[in-house]
Every structure is written in structure tokens, then in C-alpha cells.
Amino acid sequence: MKILLEVKNLYKSFEGTPVLKDINFRVEEGEFIAIMGQSGSGKSTLLYCISGMDRPTSGNILLYGKDISKLSDKQMSEVRLKQMGFIFQHSYLLKNLSIRDNIVLPGFKANILSREQINQNANILMEKTGIHSVGDHDIKMVSGGQLQRAAICRALINQPDILFGDEPTGALNSGATKEVMNILNEINHQGTTIIIVTHDAKVASRASRVIFLGDGAIHDELNLGKYEEIEEKNLYREKKLTSWLERQDF
Numbered sequence: 001m002k003i004l005l006e007v008k009n010l011y012k013s014f015e016g017t018p019v020l021k022d023i024n025f026r027v028e029e030g031e032f033i034a035i036m037g038q039s040g041s042g043k044s045t046l047l048y049c050i051s052g053m054d055r056p057t058s059g060n061i062l063l064y065g066k067d068i069s070k071l072s073d074k075q076m077s078e079v080r081l082k083q084m085g086f087i088f089q090h091s092y093l094l095k096n097l098s099i100r101d102n103i104v105l106p107g108f109k110a111n112i113l114s115r116e117q118i119n120q121n122a123n124i125l126m127e128k129t130g131i132h133s134v135g136d137h138d139i140k141m142v143s144g145g146q147l148q149r150a151a152i153c154r155a156l157i158n159q160p161d162i163l164f165g166d167e168p169t170g171a172l173n174s175g176a177t178k179e180v181m182n183i184l185n186e187i188n189h190q191g192t193t194i195i196i197v198t199h200d201a202k203v204a205s206r207a208s209r210v211i212f213l214g215d216g217a218i219h220d221e222l223n224l225g226k227y228e229e230i231e232e233k234n235l236y237r238e239k240k241l242t243s244w245l246e247r248q249d250f
């Protein structure tokens with residue numbers, strides 16, 4: 001498999017206080033990685049550094065072999081817009097725009113695909129995530145789960161190489177969490193590489209690999225293999241992950 005992302009000797013400090021220390025890992029195309037760890041261990045900082053939302057203090061981040069840690073702000077925004085998708089705990093959709101307009105907006109901004117292709121992608125994504133019927137609704141008129149599904153569609157409109165999520169299910173109830181995770185697993189099966197930060201072991205059990213951060217360094221990794229919708233297998237995955245997390249003192 002091709003290496004999509006490579007993190008080399010990554011350090012990050014805030015005002016001289018070290019937060020990330022010598023982080024090294026590689027992400028292959030098609031992986032689904034969950035980053036876990038105690039509160040304050042540096043999970044979000046790591047996600048922001050590898051996705052270009054923040055700058056490492058030192059070290060390299062290679063996207064398909066190209067070092068993105070040294071790009072100018074303008075070049076980095078271009079990479080983020082065209083090659084990366086982002087979802088957060090809250091959807092951050094724009095008020096006064098419909099669900100559909102929120103989804104297509106980054107498509108028009110990136111200017112890679114034609115207007116027709118963008119609208120077609122939006123239709124496919126809304127259909128896939130089950131929000132087509134609310135496409136013309138104002139964002140105040142839909143549920144939290146529907147908003148998060150719209151945020152996923154928006155993140156995927158430019159067909160990014162990689163989708164980053166910071167606690168993407170953190171504000172959802174268990175039903176909506178399951179729906180969002182089903183969508184993420186489907187997108188991943190279709191080829192999009194995913195990296196999320198989560199506190200939720202059930203959510204992390206959907207990933208193919210779990211990275212555990214402790215005090216700003218990688219403590220351990222667990223390979224779970226690709227998620228499949230098979231109940232007995234999934235109970236086993238959850239059990240394996242839970243006992244591994246216990247060993248990490250989580």
C-alpha cells in the first residue's frame with residue numbers, strides 16, 4: 001500500500017512547554033486511525049499539526065512524500081481545501097445557508113470540479129448519508145445528527161485524500177453516533193483514509209488502527225484490521241480494544 005502521510009520526529013511546544021515529543025508514524029492509503037489518550041495528552045494538537053491547522057515546532061509531515069510542514073500559509077490552505085477534509089465535534093455550518101449550500105460552498109471555493117460535478121457530488125453524498133430530503137432546509141431546522149452528516153458531506157465535497165475528525169461524535173447521542181460511524185466506515189471502505197481523535201472506545205473500535213498517546217508521545221498502537229458489519233467480530237474487536245486500553249491505564 002502507498003504511504004499517504006508520514007510524520008517524522010514531530011515536536012510541538014507552546015511557549016516553551018513541550019506538548020508533543022518525537023512523534024513518528026506512517027499512514028497508508030485506506031487506513032482508518034483513531035488517536036486516543038488521556039485528556040491533555042496532546043491528541044488534538046497532534047491532529048492539528050498533521051493536518052496543517054497548526055505548525056509543528058520541529059519535525060516533518062510528508063503528504064505523499066511532499067513536506068507540508070514548510071509550506072506558506074497560503075500553500076497550506078490550498079492543500080487543506082483540495083486534499084483534506086475536516087469534521088469537528090460541532091458542525092460549524094454557516095447560518096442563513098441551506099444544508100445543500102453549506103455542502104457545495106467549499107467545492108466552489110476550491111474550483112477543481114465543474115459546477116455540475118459539485119452539485120452531482122453533493123447529491124450523491126446527501127443520498128449516501130440520508131440527508132437528501134433536508135437539503136433545502138435551513139441548518140436550524142435539522143437534528144444534531146443530520147448537521148454532523150451534512151458536515152461530513154461538506155468535508156468530502158472535493159473528494160479529499162484524507163478526512164480528519166476531532167471528536168466527530170462528541171456531541172451526538174448513541175443512535176446518531178452509530179449512524180455517523182456507519183457512514184465513516186462506508187467512506188473508508190470506498191477508499192478515503194480517515195484519522196480521528198476520540199475518547200469513546202466504541203467509536204475507536206471502528207478504526208483499523210488505534211494509536212495511544214501518553215504525555216505527548218506514542219505509547220502504543222493496536223491493529224484491529226478493517227471493520228466489518230459482523231456482530232460477533234465487532235464484539236471481539238471491542239473486547240480486544242477495551243483490554244488493551246486497560247493496559248494503557250485508560
Ligand SMILES: Nc1ncnc2c1ncn2[C@@H]1O[C@H](COP(=O)(O)OP(=O)(O)OP(=O)(O)O)[C@@H](O)[C@H]1O
Nearest residue numbers: 014015019037038039040041042043044045046197
Ligand atoms: N494553543 C495553545 N496554547 C497553549 N497551550 C496549549 C494550546 N493548545 C493546547 N495546549 C496545551 O497542550 C496540551 C495538550 O492539549 P490537547 O488539546 O492537544 O490535548 P488532548 O489530548 O486533545 O486533550 P482533551 O482530550 O482534553 O481534548 C494541554 O496541556 C493544553 O493545555
